[in-house]
Amino acid sequence: MESFFLFSEKLRLIAAVSLCLLILCFIPGDASCLDLTDKNVLIIGNFCTEKSGENLPAGWETLLFKKIEKHTLYSRVRDNGCFVIKAEANASASALIRKTSINLNKYPIVNWRWKVSNILEKGDIHSKSGDDYPARVYITFEYDPAKLSLWERSKYELARLVYGQYPPYAAINYIWGSHAPKGTLSPNPYTNRTMMYVVESGDEKLNRWIEEERDVYKDYKKAFGTEPPMVSGVAIMTDTDNTGEKATAFFGDIIFKDKGK
Incomplete structure (x- = not known):
């Protein structure tokens, strides 16, 4: 008994x-997983159902930069019951990108989760030497010749001949800033065709999964003053090549949805 x-x-x-x-x-x-059961959402990063390992998640590819020798390491790991993407940067930079076409009139809202282990002491959104971020979600927009001058169109044509495709017309970076206040909107120090939105900043929320939601349609109009073209790609990135520092971040699922979801 x-x-x-x-x-x-x-x-x-x-x-x-x-x-x-x-x-x-x-x-x-x-929690690091989003609800992906709704058939009306557009799933861009379904990382949670992927298995762990070094292989890239389905539909994603590595984006390298010609002048940067050291690349950020991306791997799939299990965290809090879900598989996620772990990014480890050491004076390095590269990204994971998924090429896709998204109509923001139908799916204006982007939703994602991320977790950052540390911020960068030398990070500075306004300078080239500080243009590094522990985490960013990078959204690119299709080249639209109707929006460019003859000179700008000729530059895009030259780029297409060199690289085999048109470069993005514009980009929005949703970043975890190191020192810039949350809510800051600023052009990238390298090009005003890329706008930086600080959606999180500082070390107050380090080592916690944070869910983000942004209206990309409204953000584009605020940043560039025009109607947005089609989205051409979504990337995740952790980079420290300018500051020479180390950073570790984690990225969860990424979806686009309409305003009613």
Whole structure:
């Protein structure tokens, strides 16, 4: 009889621990998975269902930069019950990109999760030497010749001949800034065709899963003053090549949805 009670106590203990773990998996800010069951959302990064390992998630490819020798390391890891992308930068830069076509009139809202382990001491959104971020979600827009002058169109044609495709017409970077205040909107120090939105900043939320939601349609109009063209790609990036520092970040699922979702 005593052994029966001991067995029952063990069962209760296991049940209690299992319940605690189940509750922890659904604590807001700690979960790394989005709800991907809605058929009306556009799934861009379905990382949670991917398996761990070094292979890239389906539909994504590495984006390298010609003048940067060291590349950020991206891998799939398990975190809090979900598979996510881990980015590790050490005086390096590269990105993971998914080429896609998205109509912002239909899917204006982007939703994603990320977690950052550290900020950059020398990070500065306004200078080339500080143009590094522990995490960014990079959205590019299709080349639209109707929006450019003859001289600008000729430059795009030259780029197409050299690289085999047109470069993006414009880009929005949603960044985790190191020192710039949350809500800052600023052109990239290298080009005013890329606008930087600081959606998180500083170390207050480090090592926590944070869910973000942005109206890309409105952000584009505010940044560039015109109707947005089609989205041509979505990238995730952790870079420290300018500051020479180290950074680690994690990226969860990424979706686009309409305003009613």
